[in-house]
Amino acid sequence: xxxxxxxxxxxxxxxxxxxxxxxxxxxxxxxxxxxxxxxxxxxxxxxxxxxxxxxxxxxxxxxxxxxxxxxxxxxxxxxxxxxxxxxxxxxxxxxxxxxxxxxxxxxxxxxxxxxxxxxxxxxxxxxxxxxxxxxxxxxxxxxxxxxxxxxxxxxxxxxxxxxxxxxxxxxxxxxxxxxxxxxxxxxxxxxxxxxxxxxxxxxxxxxxxxxxxxxxxxxxxxxxxxxxxxxxxxxxxxxxxxxxxxxxxxxxxxxxxxxxxxxxxxxxxxxxxxxxxxxxxxxxxxxxxxxxxxxxxxxxxxxxxxxxxxxxxxxxxxxxxxxxxxxxxxxxxxxxxxxxxxxxxxxxxxxxxxxxxxxxxxxxxxxxxxxxxxxxxxxxxxxxxxxxxxxxxxxxxxxxxxxxxxxxxxxxxxxxxxxxxxxxxxxxxxxxxxxxxxxxxxxxxxxxxxxxxxxxxxxxxxxxxxxxxxxxxxxxxxxxxxxxxxxxxxxxxxxxxxxxxxxxxxxxxxxxxxxxxxxxxxxxxxxxxxxxxxxxxxxxxxxxxxxxxxxxxxxxxxxxxxxxxxxxxxxxxxxxxxxxxxxxxxxxxxxxxxxxxxxxxxxxxxxxxxxxxxxxxxxxxxxxxxxxxxxxxxxxxxxxxxxxxxxxxxxxxxxxxxxxxxxxxxxxxxxxxxxxxxxxxxxxxxxxxxxxxxxxxxxxxxxxxxxxxxxxxxxxxxxxxxxxxxxxxxxxxxxxxxxxxxxxxxxxxxxxxxxxxxxxxxxxxxxxxxxxxxxxxxxxxxxxxxxxxxxxxxxxxxxxxxxxxxxxxxxxxxxxxxxxxxxxxxxxxxxxxxxxxxxxxxxxxxxxxxxxxxxxxxxx
Numbered sequence: 070x071x072x073x074x075x076x077x078x079x080x081x082x083x084x085x086x087x088x089x090x091x092x093x094x095x096x097x098x099x100x101x102x103x104x105x106x107x108x109x110x111x112x113x114x115x116x117x118x119x120x121x122x123x124x125x126x127x128x129x130x131x132x133x134x135x136x137x138x139x140x141x142x143x144x145x146x147x148x149x150x151x152x153x154x155x156x157x158x159x160x161x162x163x164x165x166x167x168x169x170x171x172x173x174x175x176x177x178x179x180x181x182x183x184x185x186x187x188x189x190x191x192x193x194x195x196x197x198x199x200x201x202x203x204x205x206x207x208x209x210x211x212x213x214x215x216x217x218x219x220x221x222x223x224x225x226x227x228x229x230x231x232x233x234x235x236x237x238x239x240x241x242x243x244x245x246x247x248x249x250x251x252x253x254x255x256x257x258x259x260x261x262x263x264x265x266x267x268x269x270x271x272x273x274x275x276x277x278x279x280x281x282x283x284x285x286x287x288x289x290x291x292x293x294x295x296x297x298x299x300x301x302x303x304x305x306x307x308x309x310x311x312x313x314x315x316x317x318x319x320x321x322x323x324x325x326x327x328x329x330x331x332x333x334x335x336x337x338x339x340x341x342x343x344x345x346x347x348x349x350x351x352x353x354x355x356x357x358x359x360x361x362x363x364x365x366x367x368x369x370x371x372x373x374x375x376x377x378x379x380x381x382x383x384x385x386x387x388x389x390x391x392x393x394x395x396x397x398x399x400x401x402x403x404x405x406x407x408x409x410x411x412x413x414x415x416x417x418x419x420x421x422x423x424x425x426x427x428x429x430x431x432x433x434x435x436x437x438x439x440x441x442x443x444x445x446x447x448x449x450x451x452x453x454x455x456x457x458x459x460x461x462x463x464x465x466x467x468x469x470x471x472x473x474x475x476x477x478x479x480x481x482x483x484x485x486x487x488x489x490x491x492x493x494x495x496x497x498x499x500x501x502x503x504x505x506x507x508x509x510x511x512x513x514x515x516x517x518x519x520x521x522x523x524x525x526x527x528x529x530x531x532x533x534x535x536x537x538x539x540x541x542x543x544x545x546x547x548x549x550x551x552x553x554x555x556x557x558x559x560x561x562x563x564x565x566x567x568x569x570x571x572x573x574x575x576x577x578x579x580x581x582x583x584x585x586x587x588x589x590x591x592x593x594x595x596x597x598x599x600x601x602x603x604x605x606x607x608x609x610x611x612x613x614x615x616x617x618x619x620x621x622x623x624x625x626x627x628x629x630x631x632x633x634x635x636x637x638x639x640x641x642x643x644x645x646x647x648x649x650x651x652x653x654x655x656x657x658x659x660x661x662x663x664x665x666x667x668x669x670x671x672x673x674x675x676x677x678x679x680x681x682x683x684x685x686x687x688x689x690x691x692x693x694x695x696x697x698x699x700x701x702x703x704x705x706x707x708x709x710x711x712x713x714x715x716x717x718x719x720x721x722x723x724x725x726x727x728x729x730x731x732x733x734x735x736x737x738x739x740x741x742x743x744x745x746x747x748x749x750x751x752x753x754x755x756x757x758x759x760x761x762x763x764x765x766x767x768x769x770x771x772x773x774x775x776x777x778x779x780x781x782x783x784x785x786x787x788x789x790x791x792x793x794x795x796x797x798x799x800x801x802x803x804x805x806x807x808x809x810x811x812x813x814x815x816x817x818x819x820x821x822x823x824x825x826x827x828x829x830x831x832x833x834x835x836x837x838x839x840x841x842x843x844x845x846x847x848x849x850x851x852x853x854x855x856x857x858x859x860x861x862x863x864x865x866x867x868x869x870x871x872x873x874x875x876x877x878x879x880x881x882x883x884x885x886x887x888x889x890x891x892x893x894x895x896x897x898x899x900x901x902x903x904x905x906x907x908x909x910x911x912x913x914x915x916x917x918x919x920x921x922x923x924x925x926x927x928x929x
Contacts, residue, residue: 099461209283449910572616
């Protein structure tokens with residue numbers, strides 16, 4: 070008894086001393102920069118041997134054991150593991166085969182130095198997982214650990230620069246299947262349960278560890294170069310069969326392209342694909358087990374060129390991550406942009422070869438520029454590289470600036486350096502830091518070796534700067550001749566480094582167009598080659614698709630474009646005109662009805678399959694956001710007629726795009742009847758067949774519009790849906806569509822429970838219906854609470870959920886009452902984290918513009 074008491078006393082002293090001497094900053098909630106540095110200096114050679122027991126009943130707890138082997142340089146310091154779960158979820162801990170007492174604080178397990186040895190140590194922990202990273206469904210589950218969710222599933226060192234190898238064993242129902250990062254080692258089965266073991270692969274960060282288990286179908290592809298297994302839950306065998314060959318082709322071609330570009334073979338042991346219903350993201354790059362949202366890869370018959378290019382780009386993006394992000398990983402999540410910029414930048418290059426018939430420069434322009442500008446024009450804009458004091462806020466760094474502005478910046482950089490030196494620098498970067506971590510500064514040092522450009526100066530403007538230039542031309546004219554052609558550039562944030570860039574311009578004459586390029590490296594430059602030329606009808610900056618900013622047209626050019634844009638033969642000129650006019654409209658320089666007239670005319674006549682989606686998007690934005698009720702009533706018949714004509718004729722094989730626009734914008738009984746006829750299959754459209762999802766979308770739009778006999782239509786659609794996952798989605802949406810106020814309120818209240826927000830894409834779709842422009846006045850009471858929930862949404866949701874939640878909540882509103890609610894919330898919540906405040910300003914930007922209170926910080 071005496072010896073036992075002494076042991077207890079000594080243990081208590083050890084724990085108390087360890088806690089007292091450990092900096093409080095290390096044990097704050099989340100993973101602080103200080104904790105990450107502390108561990109990186111002392112811990113290496115990590116291996117996780119993990120076991121999870123997966124119950125068939127999603128309401129039962131997932132239990133497991135983690136055996137963590139690691140080396141420490143100095144055993145005088147305690148070791149801190151992360152486990153974001155209640156203390157009672159830790160069942161037991163042993164260190165080097167000795168059961169210990171431990172300290173648990175703010176999601177951290179502190180192991181006193183007294184139990185540790187210099188060199189190798191093994192910590193074994195029995196635990197109960199939380200469900201936050203497990204995404205459990207009635208008959209399957211999938212993990213999603215990014216950015217800091219691994220520690221909600223099992224104890225670990227949850228930071229990107231402590232890479233590790235993973236062995237895994239899963240116990241599950243006998244009829245389930247499973248996939249993980251590593252190759253399957255063995256399966257042991259009984260009548261009701263089985264276990265599947267997986268071999269370790271190369272070292273990866275905790276956010277990349279993954280497994281999927283459940284009722285999954287599998288498709289195996291093997292050839293001389295590659296073996297791929299595709300796991301899925303699609304019940305439409307025709308849909309799967311029609312897409313699988315293309316899915317395999319795109320993966321193989323992307324892999325081969327990346328191997329050639331980087332001079333590094335595929336860096337992992339296997340390549341499997343998992344198609345997940347209602348997956349939160351379009352894709353996630355887990356090595357050996359890439360996740361995709363099934364609908365992004367399984368395209369319906371008649372998919373538009375834009376949808377096909379989108380699929381190819383998504384696959385190329387995730388395959389690029391095998392090298393950028395997985396082989397070489399950022400040190401800290403403030404450089405998460407670095408893996409994303411390469412993934413998008415390389416994807417654009419890959420798809421160029423996969424779809425030679427498409428105009429890829431035009432796609433880059435219409436895709437990246439529009440999305441980047443949607444943030445950069447707002448008061449919520451931010452630099453590409455942001456600060457991150459704690460990893461728990463890492464999800465707030467994601468968005469269009471890192472996914473879309475960063476590739477624009479890199480395209481400018483590649484032009485400055487030239488393609489071959491740029492490629493050599495990238496190859497060196499990948500070779501030097503293979504299976505390791507690196508920062509942006511590490512890459513800057515390598516780029517500098519291959520460039521005459523001052524990369525640090527360039528970086529200060531493009532990577533650390535924010536906002537976009539307002540660029541316009543100021544010609545000095547005499548006797549119908551250009552005497553001097555001046556281009557001026559104003560920065561929205563005075564004193565910021567100037568983002569030097571190449572831009573294009575076009576002078577439009579009666580029978581010809583003069584094209585040119587310029588490099589702007591100052592707020593004012595003179596284009597000498599234009600002196601003495603005749604004054605043109607119009608001058609389009611950005612006429613060749615290079616350059617980034619708000620290219621403001623003159624009044625003369627603006628009027629020319631509004632009346633004559635659709636007559637221009639050059640695709641780039643039309644696209645530049647569309648982009649410049651839209652930005653000009655959003656800056657309050659064109660009246661809504663005048664702009665809508667022009668847009669409708671463009672939609673009537675546009676023939677290019679890559680420009681049509683841009684026009685339809687702009688058309689719907691103005692229709693719902695900027696036209697008042699009387700104006701919509703005036704334009705609805707005309708708009709429906711234009712869209713129906715294109716849909717019926719399947720103009721340029723773009724029926725899917727026109728279909729979505731038609732059901733979104735239809736407001737007349739004639740449109741409702743056509744929707745019902747389409748749904749019933751009474752109208753035949755050449756080479757276009759409605760899918761289950763299309764038919765569900767029709768019913769949802771008809772419910773919002775309160776058509777006759779809608780309850781009967783709902784019941785029939787529910788009975789017609791064969792896929793169980795799609796049926797569950799429709800059932801989830803119905804309360805948000807209800808015209809019964811109490812039903813809608815009950816639905817909104819249910820979203821306050823984390824459990825009811827599990828299927829984030831469903832939640833976003835439901836919110837868009839709940840706040841649809843036709844019933845937005847009824848949903849105003851939900852706005853204050855929706856905004857108040859944003860911190861909880863960020864804490865419990867996945868990385869894109871906070872911004873998507875805000876967009877879905879605010880996009881249908883255009884009233885001053887809604888604007889006042891947003892302004893009051895921001896004013897009354899000064900303690901809100903800066904990144905979340907910026908997300909609100911981004912999402913509310915259109916609301917500010919719709920109500921005539923533009924918020925662009927243009928201090929030109």
